Amino acid sequence: MQTSKLARLEEQAIRILLEHEEGILQSELWHMLGISSREGSRLAIKLEKKGIVRREKVLANERWTLKLIPLIKRFDPSPLFGAPCPLCPFNPNCGPDQSVSPVGCTLIEDWVIRSYREGRKEVS
Amino acid sequence: MVFYIEPEDALKLIEVLGGEEARRVAALLMENPEVSDMEIAEMLQMDIKQVRKVLHRLLELSLVTYVVSYDKENARRVFRWRIHTDQLVSSVRGQVVRIVERLKMIKDFYSQNQVYWCGKSTCRKLDFSSAVDHFFKCPTCGGQLEPFDPRELLEAVDEKIEQLQRFLR
Numbered sequence: 001m002q003t004s005k006l007a008r009l010e011e012q013a014i015r016i017l018l019e020h021e022e023g024i025l026q027s028e029l030w031h032m033l034g035i036s037s038r039e040g041s042r043l044a045i046k047l048e049k050k051g052i053v054r055r056e057k058v059l060a061n062e063r064w065t066l067k068l069i070p071l072i073k074r075f076d077p078s079p080l081f082g083a084p085c086p087l088c089p090f091n092p093n094c095g096p097d098q099s100v101s102p103v104g105c106t107l108i109e110d111w112v113i114r115s116y117r118e119g120r121k122e123v124s
Numbered sequence: 125m126v127f128y129i130e131p132e133d134a135l136k137l138i139e140v141l142g143g144e145e146a147r148r149v150a151a152l153l154m155e156n157p158e159v160s161d162m163e164i165a166e167m168l169q170m171d172i173k174q175v176r177k178v179l180h181r182l183l184e185l186s187l188v189t190y191v192v193s194y195d196k197e198n199a200r201r202v203f204r205w206r207i208h209t210d211q212l213v214s215s216v217r218g219q220v221v222r223i224v225e226r227l228k229m230i231k232d233f234y235s236q237n238q239v240y241w242c243g244k245s246t247c248r249k250l251d252f253s254s255a256v257d258h259f260f261k262c263p264t265c266g267g268q269l270e271p272f273d274p275r276e277l278l279e280a281v282d283e284k285i286e287q288l289q290r291f292l293r
Contacts, residue, residue: 014128075213096225101229109230112280
């Protein structure tokens with residue numbers, strides 16, 4: 001199987017696994033991805049090696065098969081969007097016991113207030 | 125625990141950490157792994173010095189790696205770059221810890237002091253003794269300093285601390 005195809009399949013498999021927190025039978029996953037069991041096994045081994053899934057032997061429809069339990073979690077970075085600190089020239093020297101104090105910093109205050117007000121707007 | 129981050133979210137996060145140009149370079153590297161700095165500059169129509177600066181920033185954040193080859197024809201080394209967004213979560217955690225510490229300092233200041241402000245978003249707020257020192261005139265714009273009600277800011281700071289601490293759990 002080509003590396004790029006495997007990478008694409010891996011991406012699709014991860015998206016499906018994220019929607020099945022309790023796990024999914026590997027045959028169901030192959031079916032969803034439209035791949036053969038041979039391609040699927042190769043993909044499952046790769047996912048297991050990367051620590052993305054745990055493979056568990058289960059009895060389903062009177063046959064022993066493998067269930068893929070996701071060990072992966074979706075990371076939502078949205079609370080950090082718009083944060084001024086990482087690009088601020090004072091970033092390395094700002095904070096407790098540092099030469100620059102964040103107290104009164106209009107950039108960080110504006111960011112916090114803006115994000116708070118946007119959150120309220122979405123709720124209402 | 126392995127974290128998955130949507131490619132679009134990864135790019136937004138790279139923009140937070142490295143700016144708009146870092147986002148453009150990262151987007152290009154996601155589509156075209158192992159391109160050289162010269163090729164990036166050409167494809168994005170960016171200044172080569174700026175591309176190198178951005179790549180250096182991404183390298184500091186452990187988000188890119190490179191392989192060096194030797195171009196015999198032009199007698200120079202060629203650096204080919206690859207992006208690793210799987211490092212993004214660990215790279216961002218350090219920043220989050222520092223931002224949380226700063227927000228706690230801001231929270232302490234506003235909860236423990238009577239604060240005065242001229243009302244202009246670009247001017248700093250002052251505690252009582254600093255306001256007295258400046259005769260209740262803003263040291264930046266010269267406007268009249270009035271008592272500042274910090275309730276909304278404190279609620280906003282609490283909410284942001286809670287959101288950011290979820291990253292660290």
